Amino acid sequence: MAWNITDQEIDALVSKLSLSAKIDLVSGNGLWRTSPNYTHNIxxxxxxDGTYGVRYSVEQIDGPQDRAEQLSAFLSVVNADLSRGVEGAFGSSRPATCFPNGCCYACSWDPELAYDLGTALAAECAHFGVNILLGPGINIRRTPLGGRxxxxxxxxxxxxxxxxxxxIKGMQDNGVGASLKHLACNNSEIHRTTMSSEVEERALREIYLSAFERAIRKAEPWxxxxxxxxxxGVQAAENKWLLTDVLRDEWRFDGxxxxxxxxxKDRPASLLAGNCLDMPESAPRKEDLRLAVEAGEVPMDDMDGACVRMLHLVRKAHxxxxxxxxxNFEAHHELSRRIAAESIVLLKNxxxxxxxNMDAIGSIAIVGETARAPIYQGSGCATTSPTFEDNPVNEIVxxxxxxxxxxYDIADLQGDSAExxxxTLSAADVxxxxxxxxxxxxxxxADRAHLNLLDGQDAAISQxxxxxxxLAVIIATPDAVVMPWIDEVGAVLMPFYGGQGVGNAIAQVLSGAQNPCGKLTVTFPEKLEDxxxxxxxxxxxxxxxxxxxxxxxxxxxDIRKTETLFPFGFGLSYTSYSYANVTCDTDRITEDSTFTIKVDVTNTGSRAGKEIVQVYVRPHTPRLSRPVRELKGFAxxxxxxxxxKEIQITIEARDLRYYDPAFGEWFLDVGPMSIEVGASSRDIRQILDIVAEARPLPATRLDINNEASQIVENPEIRSAFGNFLKSRLDLTDAETEQMLDYCGGSFLNLYDTVSWVAGEKISKAEMTSFLDQINSEFGAARIPAS
Structure with missing residues (x-):
């Protein structure tokens, strides 16, 4: 039932709580719950978990919540089946729909399908009485070896x-909160709790934080x-810059x-950094927090702020x-099938x-154990106990x-009867x-060790x-694989980890009942070293x-011009498409512009199908180093x-910006840029140019220790500096130009260059003040981060 309480009542309630009650409120209760407070009716x-299905652990949710009993319950689960790895620690799970994993369903490039998935996940959470599902996980797939x-x-x-x-919208519109994770840079599973991701700020902001900002701005996860x-070097859970300066102050996240x-690792530091809730319950960490508050190391205002946020969350959840x-688990199984079918990528045909032609084909030989026992999900906290399971062989039959x-098993190719x-295989129609x-x-x-298939499979394919x-190869994998046999086979299908309905989805695609329309969301390299x-x-x-x-x-x-096995955005169809007549509703943009790209797409083949149209943007004269092109829209x-059909894709100019750490701001490159419309990142079909209008910036933030030549590279700054020199040194126009030319050829820093000829007529303080003014004027923020 709803917990009806106003903001004012929440503030008053927090003021009444004892320190012990406040610590309980910002700490877990067992493994999966927040702490109730029966005295105050909280x-x-x-x-x-998880990210693609509800993993409801019977032992640890419905089992004993007393800490003394939890240890024995935990040990009984682990000792019962030591082979089950990470997920074994959570015991048995109640059946729930195992939907396609993120590596699969993102290949649909279909946000509305993701909304349907969120709606279904919310329904199953409600069925189990779950208020928050710990997902989605949206870390960037920096390397195809990444375990998650x-x-x-x-x-x-x-x-x-x-x-x-x-x-997130699909979940939260239907009453279940999301937990957007993992902020940030959880890109490898090797020593994942002790490894420091060392990332320069531009990459951190433009690549690894950007998706989080976008999801938070558009969907407001709880x-x-x-x-x-x-x-x-700073633990993410204790990183004030990340959790307060960026997440709360810049992005305005209030959850x-x-x-x-x-x-x-350090509970007081985590609370000060902005980490409200410590999960799961930990008596030592609660004691550390109590001692820190009593010692004045954690101000009560910080503690109260975390408590207020927790109570707002409790109110929202209830x-x-x-x-x-x-x-309807049957309907969800059908949805799982549909998502997988929309996401399967055809790489070669x-x-x-x-x-x-299933009506006319005479013989089909199927090789591989996973045709009968499909691999359709990854291993870990997200692992879901399925409600149904489609067997590919049965679905094909x-x-x-x-x-x-x-x-046949793959082992059949290695025994006495291999020949x-x-x-038999050589005589099969397919x-x-x-x-x-x-x-x-x-x-x-655990990360993957290599990009090959399971030992022996690459050789078996060639054999x-x-x-x-x-020969058509169908591969279950969490990410890219290498294909040393690619030139030898007739077709390649990538279902990735397609969930419990993937067997049916594969059969639908093989038969043509489903025209494949998925496209890669990662690049497939020719070899790991690439x-x-x-x-x-x-x-x-x-x-x-x-x-x-x-x-x-x-x-x-792209920047290294490296050949790929298959590029980002690539995927074939049983039909073909042409692109024509690309237009833009403007030829000039500013930093607050929103503009629309239109392009005609025609199905030039004989089958109905779906095409994923991608829009990339390529600046011609970037001020800082930038990628050749970047995805900025799709449909x-x-x-x-x-x-x-005429396709319309709307783009926000804010998405075309880059981050300059020297100014601590986002900027739009000045000048021409190409809008590239294509079928993949390396299959550009239509191009048009527009011009971005913004004040030109200096090459870098100006400082008296910059080389003097840097201040005269920008015409506007050169003019402003000339006026500064003219007024301070009482120069004529001609003398000012000579002085500027002299600065332009100097390798010394700016102050030394000027003082060498002007002596002490301009002080360091004066020049610093002037440069600060220039930096402020030229580097003023154009658009806030959110």
């Missing part, structure tokens, strides 16, 4: 933020979860910051709670091997009613090879392809230097054969 909140890549969406922050915002790692489970939830369907099996990366090694707590080129962060991954001495800076994913491949359009 109810609890129940939260649980299966939960995350993309290497691109714009796409990530758009998908996340709609997912909570944000801080990450395990350190950021530039609750939750720690990742046991992510806080006001939104659905008392009579209606959950030589000679139109696919789709298969249902459609290929006239075909002889045979199945007989290969002969061979479907179900491959996968390692399972149980990668996942939460089969040598006998039968009509990954932009390869040289600095995974770090050493507990420091992981993000040496590639801004140039993550396609940004790095998904359904087209019948021969149909043409």
């Amino acid at each position: 109810p609890e909140i129940l939260m649980t 890549s299966y939960e995350y969406f993309s290497e691109d922050p714009f796409l990530t933020g758009e998908i996340a915002a709609k997912l 909570t944000v979860m801080s990450s395990y790692n350190l950021i530039n 609750v910051v939750i720690s990742d489970w046991h992510g806080i 006001a939104s709670h659905i008392t009579e939830p209606q959950t 030589e000679n139109d091997l696919l789709p298969l 249902k459609l290929a009613t006239n075909a002889n369907v045979t199945t 007989d099996v290969l002969n 061979v479907l090879f179900f491959g996968n990366t390692e399972v149980g090694v990668d996942g939460e707590g 089969i392809a040598a006998r039968n080129p009509n 990954v932009p962060g390869f040289l600095s991954y995974p770090g050493e001495n507990h420091r992981h230097v993000y040496a590639e800076g801004l140039f993550v994913g396609y940004r790095g491949y 998904k359009v359904a087209l019948e054969p021969g149909e043409t």
